[in-house]
Amino acid sequence: MPIKNIIFDFGDVFIDLDKTFVFKQMPVDDQEAREHLQLVNEKYEVGAITTVDFLDGIQSIYPQASHEELKNIWNRMLLGYPDYRLEFIENLATTHKYRLFLLSNTNELHIENVAQQMGDSKYRRFKSCFERFYLSHEIGLRKPNTDIFEFVLRQNRLSPDETLFIDDTLEHTLTAKSLGIHTWHLKVDEDVVDLKNHIDTYNNLTQ
Template sequence: MVRLIVFDLGKVLVNFDFNIAVRRLKERCPVDMVRAYSLFKNSDLAENWDKGEIPPETFFATIQKEMRLSVTQAEFRDIWNGIFTEKTDMIELARSLNRNNRVYVLSNVNPWHAEHLRKTYPWLGEFDGFVASCDVKLVKPDPAIFRLVLKKTGTAPGEVFYVDDIAEHVRAARKLGIDGHVFKGASGLVEELNKRNLLEDGAGPAG
């Protein structure tokens, strides 16, 4: 029996697009867009930032040097945080699930984004918990972060349903005995929730 539903955040409950930040930076200084995206998303720097293992000043100084930025840290942070949009259908679905189930959010997220998301989207505080990688010094797909959620919530692996858009993360959870779904859209998720009798009658995104 499922006692806990865990949602990934990015691309599941909120959308994000690093190209928005890159385009805004390019208006201010010469930016190699390929290099910028690789620094933001697919680098040791990005992973250590998501783990909360480097201070903001070090992160910004590295980015500033690598990209030859002519912006202040405050200006960069504003641009860096401006990449998110809500997925309102998914937020309402998560809320409806939270009426009869415990719901947690588990995200690989850096300190600036974590703070921004908590301030900008108060619905995050409506759920039973939000585990941010930068707060626990662990990132998915490390099994330790899933074990941490199990310990924190007092649930067994077989009592958890996990939703993430990244298949590698879902596979890591499944190896621990956690039931998981690779998110590709709300309709597919609703189908999986119904299979597990987790939705109230009529619940789910409109359309």
């Protein structure tokens, strides 16, 4: 079946990240503390706790930092949004060849910082490229859980075999693949702007 719908991840697909930055700045050797950080982050990503609760949770294992310092550390993993990727998605949206969706595990602090980094105009341009803009903290669901993919498919009446999901995290693409969605696990040496070549390869294989 030809691809008619494309679901994009955000981090390390459109915006560059340093996912190790937080642990470099706040070294946590204790396994229990690491598990606590992971749990607090997961709750924050689905909007189950407030920003203040999230910062309190981090501060409980890193008490030497203020909330403001913790916010700065947390946001510095966001490295930037290259303009050529904005041009790419705008051009793709203009073709009206595919239904485009964004599906991101993100949180309130990060998305506010992204909008600030990009500026209101660019951020609005980016969002307007997508039919729906799904952020985990707004919909209460997160990848790699099956329910978030089922939610997007159901809400938009998408057929899995006509849908491509692009994400830099293998675990996320494996869940999508288990539901019959076509996937592109975007690796470090790949760039989303090469989408056409990827889809052309897929189409050649399925002809």
